Amino acid sequence: MKKHVWRKKIVPYIFIAPSVIFFSIFMLYPIGYSFVMSFQTSVGGEMTFNGLENYRRLFNDAIFLKALKNTFIILAVQVPIMLFLALILAVLLHSSLLKWKAMFRVSFFLPAVTSLVAYSIIFSIMLMNDGLMNQLLEWIGIGSIPWLSHPFWAKVSLILAMTWRWVGYNMVIYLAALQNISEDLYEAASIDGASKVRQFFSITIPQLKPVILFTAILSTIGTLQLFDEPYTLTKGGPSDETLTIGMYLYQTGFRYFDFGYASTIAYVIVVLIAILSFIQFKVSGDER
Numbered sequence: 001m002k003k004h005v006w007r008k009k010i011v012p013y014i015f016i017a018p019s020v021i022f023f024s025i026f027m028l029y030p031i032g033y034s035f036v037m038s039f040q041t042s043v044g045g046e047m048t049f050n051g052l053e054n055y056r057r058l059f060n061d062a063i064f065l066k067a068l069k070n071t072f073i074i075l076a077v078q079v080p081i082m083l084f085l086a087l088i089l090a091v092l093l094h095s096s097l098l099k100w101k102a103m104f105r106v107s108f109f110l111p112a113v114t115s116l117v118a119y120s121i122i123f124s125i126m127l128m129n130d131g132l133m134n135q136l137l138e139w140i141g142i143g144s145i146p147w148l149s150h151p152f153w154a155k156v157s158l159i160l161a162m163t164w165r166w167v168g169y170n171m172v173i174y175l176a177a178l179q180n181i182s183e184d185l186y187e188a189a190s191i192d193g194a195s196k197v198r199q200f201f202s203i204t205i206p207q208l209k210p211v212i213l214f215t216a217i218l219s220t221i222g223t224l225q226l227f228d229e230p231y232t233l234t235k236g237g238p239s240d241e242t243l244t245i246g247m248y249l250y251q252t253g254f255r256y257f258d259f260g261y262a263s264t265i266a267y268v269i270v271v272l273i274a275i276l277s278f279i280q281f282k283v284s285g286d287e288r
Helices: 002-037 053-058 062-094 101-113 116-126 132-139 151-178 183-191 196-224 228-233 245-255 259-284
Strands: 040-043 046-049
Touching (some): 002 259, 062 101, 062 151, 151 196, 228 245
16 A cells, blocks of 8 residues: 555656756756856857956946847837737727728738748848839838948847837737727716727726736846847848847847857846846735
8 A cells, every 4th residue: 555655646747757857957956057157258169267257347348338238229119019019909909899800810820920031031122222112112212221330220220120020929928818808898988978999998908917017027038138130131230239238248248159148148237137137026916
């Protein structure tokens, strides 16, 4: 009897053991080792401890500060625009008055499953000096815009590309959340004479608040790790005006092989994500 009970207790651990082992090797160990490396530097090919020197160097690094500034500009502009458009599209596609909902939902979601590199290359072709966008602008008499070679327009190009790709992804999340809002609330509001706009701000937004917070945190994490779009579209240029901290981390680690300093950048990104997520929880008033 005791042997049977012992087997019953030990079997679940045997089943999960492979997952725990692989998770420890490929996730926990790199995380811990990277933290140790953030306090090290390479001297003659050997990693040696240098205390907080990497962190001191980081906050005096003009390129890192510029990359940080670029990332926060993109975060402050792109994320609110993207989430707002996703919310509006989700509400429109949830309407009972709209036909061919499935076709529209698939159409808006398709960019999210497109290859990151492929769509970035397509945007880089469209935004070239003699690309499709400038040809259209010249056709309507506005004139061409240096999308990828001007500091301001290069950031705009990144924001356009990212918004095109991720609006549909967030829209699907909002659509799923809208299915769970009781129609009784809208019917009661209609009986009380509330307009559709009033219902949107008084019912839809409060009911979707946890989901909006969730998408905001996901988008913040994604923007702080932003790499593919600036790498493919602008290579961080012109003059590092679209260099993000994700790109700077890549360049430091895999172009200059300064792994200690790259690890320091990685942990600063982790701290920034934690701080911004905490602020978003506090601003939204969600304590869960």
